[in-house]
Amino acid sequence: MNDVERTDVLVIGSGFGGAIPAYHLAAGGARVVVLERGPWLDTAEYEHDFKLGSSYTRIFDFTVGDGMSVLGGNCVGGGSVVYFAAMPRAPRFVFERRGSVKRRMWPAAISRDTLEPWYDRVAESISITQQGWEDVSYAGGLWAAACRHSGRSANPVPAAVDTSACVNCNWMMAGCRFDAKQSLLVNYLPAAIAHGAEVRPLHEVQSITRTPDGGYRVHYKIVHGEDYRLTEGEGRIEAKVVVLAAGAAATPVILQRSERELGAMPYAVGRYFSGNGERLNTAVLNEDRVREVLGLERGDGLAYAANQIGKGPTVANWDRLDGSLPEYTRYSLEQLYFPPGLGTILALADGPEPTWFGPAKKEMLERWQSWLIIFQMIEDDNEGVFGPPPERGNADRVSQQMLGVGRLSYKPTATTQAAWAMADAECKEILERDGLATVTPWTNDLVGAYTVHPLASCRIGDDPYTSALDDRHELRGHPGIFVTDGSAVPGALTVNPAMTISALAERAVPAIVAAARERGVEVEYGAPAPDGSTAGRRAAAPLAAALLRG
Amino acid sequence: MASSPEETKVETLEALADTIVPGPRRGPRDRAVAGVSRTGGAVAAGALDLLRWDATGVSGSLDDYARSLNEHAGGYAAEHGIAVDEDTPAFVALPYDDRAALVRQLTAPGHPEKALWVLLVLFCYMAYDSAAHLHTADAIRAGHPGLTAMGITRPDDDGLWRFPSWSYGRPLADPHPDTTASGSPR
């Protein structure tokens, strides 16, 4: 029993929140092991295929909850492998939000200004392109033109995509076959591995217990490589410091399951979940009106009919990202692509009784190439709560891959619903003008609301009653456990979250290094960007020094 | 003529799939397909093949699903005074609009079995919109009714999609005046 494996730092999850600390700690000299529940795929394994069992279902996770379903990555690289790579920074007012707790939700130490150097560190590490109009897909161009036609602005969205390698196949959710997407597999993770970090796929962490010397023991199960419903053994690793980054739909579940052995968890563990206020609308375009009203032509006789073409979101409307507007009335409207399989069932066919199935829906599907999907990110009310954990992982797995039933319950408040209604009305206003399109929202009745941006289920803050972590991301009452993924973000951001999750993870590293040093680990803070660039490190140095001191 | 338990199950599940994405009758004796649409629907798309595949997680429960659906349909028929032929599975015996009304009930928020029915109809639907039981390129080549109706283009010879033209290629709106140097909102 005394041959338990030991490491300095154990990282749970290999998405943004896991890969970033793993890199810095390994580069600083710590022994780092990363446990990831999903498989590890090479570029050549990313398939353009909707068949169950292809990369699309191997690396993807769809957890159905009560009132909210969550989509996310399930592989080495986490969400960065399946995501759409839009990487905007969050607007200034977001950090001043009060939300459901009626006082500032973010820690006093964090504002857009104080986070800026950490955003810069991420921008130096993950190659982000400021897309030009020549990069913008037909769908993005159409959205821009419709926004302009209704007197609005529209922005090409900064994206972690190498546009020179991108073929606009819109298969981003199955992993990028062309190495155009700048996932964590091309920056932080290989750099972490080069510094000795070990990444172990198909290792699903179940719980954490304490060791007599104040460290932690992390218990995992080995997941079958093809049928994720099955496990093939289990093990444990002891570590001095644990970095928990399993994503906002999984991190609180691991902590809840650990509560019996670890002792009471902060109240906010598994509460205050936000879906980043996400909601989708489908516009079915009238091709003639697109030509006549907006003057758009593809050059091959078609005006649009290009739903299938592109690289996820390329253009967003940010007119309502205005700090002088009241909370819950600020949102962005972003053009998006969602593939069949998950992306069409929830679309509602217009009519006296909008419906997701039947003859009317079938007719709507026949016009699929003329669809334009608009993605709203409103300010929600952090209304998600996790029930008691399932037997394993964060869901009872139903299908061999991808589909499971979790314990998240989300009952949107009147405030959230009003914000959605307002954004729905604006989408309609923009796209139904002059007969351009028919717009309907996705139904929330089937699998509840739907998010690819889970946040806030184990959040940072200054108030111990409404935040699980202090402003250095350490779990209250459990020193040496840090949470650095989307669950640490206090609330909805009104823009895509990966850039902010990453900046917070960068910012959390100095305190993790300090905690490791206190526990006798010889580790230094101060690694450059994964490619060796140092400008970001220099700019963040004064802030890092303060965080190292605590 | 009374059908075997296996036939009853297949007809019932086909009738369900046909309710989700309807198609044309396959012949004069086809009772499962209601025939409210002229082009191939979920049944022609291979819904039964997908449901029977154990990767879905529903394949082991199809007997129970069919039995339960017919019980619900029997209750629905009684409640609405619809006379159903004893020899026909109750769900199959319902006209299309009543099948659809029952599906709406079973998948509505608050129905105690909602999660189970949503799962089943999800796969019925996916057989049509993404042919999740087939390699996508093969399905398109074979004229899969859903992928074809949606107009999904053929991939290149290596099975990968590439679009050489993707952009109108010109400015189509003014960016927000407060955009920062990094291209983000202020």
Ligand SMILES: Cc1cc2nc3c(=O)[nH]c(=O)nc-3n(C[C@H](O)[C@H](O)[C@H](O)COP(=O)(O)OP(=O)(O)OC[C@H]3O[C@@H](n4cnc5c(N)ncnc54)[C@H](O)[C@@H]3O)c2cc1C
């Ligand atoms: C289709 C899609 C498109 C998206 N597009 C964008 C976009 O354009 N821009 C943007 O900003 N964001 C986007 N997102 C969201 C973005 O991917 C997430 O916000 C981000 O990945 C969250 O980072 P994270 O570190 O919190 O968790 P993740 O990246 O989800 O990483 C968590 C990792 O932990 C693993 N894990 C979970 N449980 C366990 C366990 N018990 N043991 C071990 N490992 C575990 C998971 O498999 C996963 O790899 C998108 C998401 C999806 C699904």
